Amino acid sequence: MIFNILRKELKSVFASPMGWIVLTIFTFLFGSLYLTGVNNYFEVMSGAVRPAERMGVTQSVGQIVYGWAFLIVLVAVPLLSMRLISEERRSQTLPFLFSAPLSLTEIVLGKFFGLVIFLSILILYIAFMLSTLNIWSDVDFGFIMANSLGLFLLVAGSSAVGLYFSSLTSQPVAAAVMSFVTLIALIFMDRIFVADPSNPLAQFSLMRHFQSFSTGLIDTADIAYFVLFTITFLTLTIRRLDADRLRG
Amino acid sequence: MTNLTVEATELTRLYGGREAVSNVSFNLKQGEVLGFLGPNGAGKSTTMKMLTGNLAPSAGSVKICGIDMIENPKEAKALIGYLPEMRPLYKEFTVDEYLTIAARLHRVSSGNIKKAVENAKERCGLGHMSKRLIENLSNGYQQRVGIAQAIIHSPMVVILDEPTVGLDPIQIRDIRALIREIGGEHSVILSTHILPEVEMVCDHVQIIDKGKLVFNGGIDVLKRQRVGNKLLIGFNNIPSVEDILKIKGVTEAEITDNNMMRVRFADDQDQNKAPHEAIVQAAVKNKWGLYQIAPDQTSLEDVFVQLTYQDAAAETMAEAA
Numbered sequence: 430m431i432f433n434i435l436r437k438e439l440k441s442v443f444a445s446p447m448g449w450i451v452l453t454i455f456t457f458l459f460g461s462l463y464l465t466g467v468n469n470y471f472e473v474m475s476g477a478v479r480p481a482e483r484m485g486v487t488q489s490v491g492q493i494v495y496g497w498a499f500l501i502v503l504v505a506v507p508l509l510s511m512r513l514i515s516e517e518r519r520s521q522t523l524p525f526l527f528s529a530p531l532s533l534t535e536i537v538l539g540k541f542f543g544l545v546i547f548l549s550i551l552i553l554y555i556a557f558m559l560s561t562l563n564i565w566s567d568v569d570f571g572f573i574m575a576n577s578l579g580l581f582l583l584v585a586g587s588s589a590v591g592l593y594f595s596s597l598t599s600q601p602v603a604a605a606v607m608s609f610v611t612l613i614a615l616i617f618m619d620r621i622f623v624a625d626p627s628n629p630l631a632q633f634s635l636m637r638h639f640q641s642f643s644t645g646l647i648d649t650a651d652i653a654y655f656v657l658f659t660i661t662f663l664t665l666t667i668r669r670l671d672a673d674r675l676r677g
Numbered sequence: 678m679t680n681l682t683v684e685a686t687e688l689t690r691l692y693g694g695r696e697a698v699s700n701v702s703f704n705l706k707q708g709e710v711l712g713f714l715g716p717n718g719a720g721k722s723t724t725m726k727m728l729t730g731n732l733a734p735s736a737g738s739v740k741i742c743g744i745d746m747i748e749n750p751k752e753a754k755a756l757i758g759y760l761p762e763m764r765p766l767y768k769e770f771t772v773d774e775y776l777t778i779a780a781r782l783h784r785v786s787s788g789n790i791k792k793a794v795e796n797a798k799e800r801c802g803l804g805h806m807s808k809r810l811i812e813n814l815s816n817g818y819q820q821r822v823g824i825a826q827a828i829i830h831s832p833m834v835v836i837l838d839e840p841t842v843g844l845d846p847i848q849i850r851d852i853r854a855l856i857r858e859i860g861g862e863h864s865v866i867l868s869t870h871i872l873p874e875v876e877m878v879c880d881h882v883q884i885i886d887k888g889k890l891v892f893n894g895g896i897d898v899l900k901r902q903r904v905g906n907k908l909l910i911g912f913n914n915i916p917s918v919e920d921i922l923k924i925k926g927v928t929e930a931e932i933t934d935n936n937m938m939r940v941r942f943a944d945d946q947d948q949n950k951a952p953h954e955a956i957v958q959a960a961v962k963n964k965w966g967l968y969q970i971a972p973d974q975t976s977l978e979d980v981f982v983q984l985t986y987q988d989a990a991a992e993t994m995a996e997a998a
Contacts, residue, residue, distance in 0.1 A: 444770065527731045
């Protein structure tokens with residue numbers, strides 16, 4: 430049943446221009462970053478670099494590409510998540526789902542995975558693009574895997590946030606603005622508390638937990654953080670929809 | 678008892694302390710069409726939302742074919758097809774795509790989806806619209822798509838909130854025939870403002886006003902109320918009221934306008950005692966110049982107004998039912 434909702438959401442995102450626009454912009458963006466990264470690598474490496482400062486091509490190019498990946502979270506997630514529930518509220522299509530034999534959990538999870546799978550296209554695209562370096566060099570696939578996993582968890586967490594804000598309002602733009610502001614705060618939380626890294630609030634920063642993945646380190650603590658973060662917002666969304674039924 | 682498809686028990690819904698629906702109870706048997714009438718804001722849609730599990734009742738319970746909506750919502754919802762007041766259409770899809778999604782979500786097995794979609798389209802007259810975007814369809818066709826999604830999984834209970842709004846007369850006739858057809862096998866609940874429609878398609882009528890059921894009974898009870906025991910007679914040389922009252926069976930008479938007279942007679946159960954023939958004979962004998970005689974029907978609208986706006990009348994009707 431989750432799968433049926435997921436299919437409907439994917440179909441819907443490909444039936445609207447927004448999905449294609451996001452895919453186009455981000456393939457262009459990451460394509461350019463990749464080219465810049467490759468050029469940059471040759472410029473730096475052809476110059477006089479001390480052996481200790483040399484780094485592999487995967488890391489050199491990867492850092493540049495994955496360094497900008499948070500834009501997916503900041504731009505694509507609010508743009509695509511805003512319509513998930515609030516659009517249905519506005520066009521009064523929620524009764525269609527509520528009166529079908531589905532639980533609220535299935536509806537919410539279906540919508541959530543629909544968005545995450547759509548954005549995974551970009552994650553896979555980036556991973557594939559970096560893997561093409563393997564044609565003329567030895568790519569560190571572990572690095573790409575760790576970054577992809579980190580990015581996937583980051584996207585999942587932020588999608589849950591976007592879905593939650595989408596369930597709060599019947600105005601998609603309001604939902605987009607709210608999730609954008611929240612995500613920007615969550616991403617740069619560690620910058621805000623840069624003077625005081627021990628502050629517990631800094632621990633909430635999404636970027637801090639993404640950091641270890643971006644160096645190629647898969648840390649279970651970070652995975653646990655993202656999983657809990659996602660579950661929290663999905664639960665809030667389910668509760669918000671249940672309130673519709675109870676309070677009307 | 679097994680063929681009760683809908684059992685609503687003392688349904689109550691509060692909106693911030695105000696009772697939108699209070700203590701509504703009714704049963705529906707398989708093969709019945711129930712009409713839901715009421716002025717705007719009476720609680721028709723709220724009741725329907727509670728029946729379909731879109732809204733949790735503040736008190737009371739709903740059972741669909743014996744399955745409790747609150748305890749087993751999934752199983753109960755699988756037996757229902759619902760068209761809300763606002764058509765829940767995803768306008769970016771084509772008719773086929775949308776109906777396929779509807780069939781899938783209502784657990785139609787994957788092998789039967791194509792057949793179910795074709796069947797629903799055929800029944801709602803949508804065959805030639807398959808590949809059109811719902812967004813580009815006219816209002817009436819969108820309404821048909823809405824009805825199609827409600828019947829696609831051939832549910833036991835079909836609940837339609839004002840199904841004939843926005844349709845042209847021919848479409849309305851088709852949809853009414855369709856409702857009758859569905860009502861033959863399953864149960865249908867529909868709400869409407871169009872009173873003749875209720876008479877045409879429904880077996881049962883419920884009139885709801887200010888959240889309370891003011892009438893619940895068979896359509897024949899309502900019809901009997903409507904036909905009544907009055908005659909409207911036109912004379913060229915109008916006789917006096919006394920002359921008419923002399924005729925056996927006539928209990929009351931009044932002159933309505935210059936040449937018309939309204940006559941009330943005692944009892945309509947025994948047609949032989951009705952004074953129609955005696956009046957005609959008297960008219961011929963006395964050369965009253967009779968040119969028209971017809972039963973004076975209270976329109977359904979009048980009955981409706983009576984029921985919803987006169988509490989006393991409402992109570993007697995409810996008792997009679």
